[in-house]
Amino acid sequence: MNSIVAVLKALSDPNRLRALYALRLGELCVCQLIALLELAPSTVSKHLTILRSARLIESRKEGRWIHYRLSKASPMSKVVALLFDELEQTTEMADDEKRLQQIYSEKVETLCRRLFCKPGRC
Amino acid sequence: MNSIVAVLKALSDPNRLRALYALRLGELCVCQLIALLELAPSTVSKHLTILRSARLIESRKEGRWIHYRLSKASPMSKVVALLFDELEQTTEMADDEKRLQQIYSEKVETLCRRLFCKPGRC
DNA sequence: TCTATATTTCGCCAATCATCGAAATATGAA
């Protein structure tokens, strides 16, 4: 039962749900998820670690970036699929959808660099 | 999304999962759930409150006892149904199954009274 | 090599949570 509870705990935070739901369309690098969630990089990293240790997502390193995607064979994948159907009907996910379009439209490199701008620089 | 997260949070505790899973076979009074979970009455009561405010269970008062059952039209009922399929395969739920048989075999009244025995009495 | 960038790890803090025991509430039975 431990692994089931780990999955449910991983799913029971709104920001983790947002990240997971965003990944259903394809992989995203951490910077893009930071831009989506508008949280500190360390916070996003922690959320991703929790999702990954529940085996809901996987990561892939490519150059400077780490791309996350939904696990191919994730535990309780049917549960997650039904959960996505529920999330689809929320205003929060509709808002994220729009924000995601913006994120997709920008080159990853420029989006990432913008995140690290100190005031007065860049 | 708030209500979805409330449901997921309610589901992400092992003792609440045990209670919910036990109720799939029919209603149980609080005493029986206390006997099943082996937690303090106040703790069980709080768990039931959490499950009820997520609308996963309902209660019904009958005399001295309060009976809990799964909500007829619970939110995310398909998710819960799939979750039950997962739980069915765990050793924890198999153990609870046996314990439940014991609980069913005993008259509610004697089972409840036994819970309040102070050492030296009864 | 050195530097900028991308991500994670660490340490901290405030908020929430699971648990308990004690007290309060409600109900049936004597």
Place this chain on the structure above:
DNA sequence: TTCATATTTCGATGATTGGCGAAATATAGA
């Protein structure tokens, strides 16, 4: 009414959680 019983509420406590910033790590490019 009084007493025993069934359940909830309250208050306290230790553990976990979500958040941040700073420091550490890793990598690409100059």
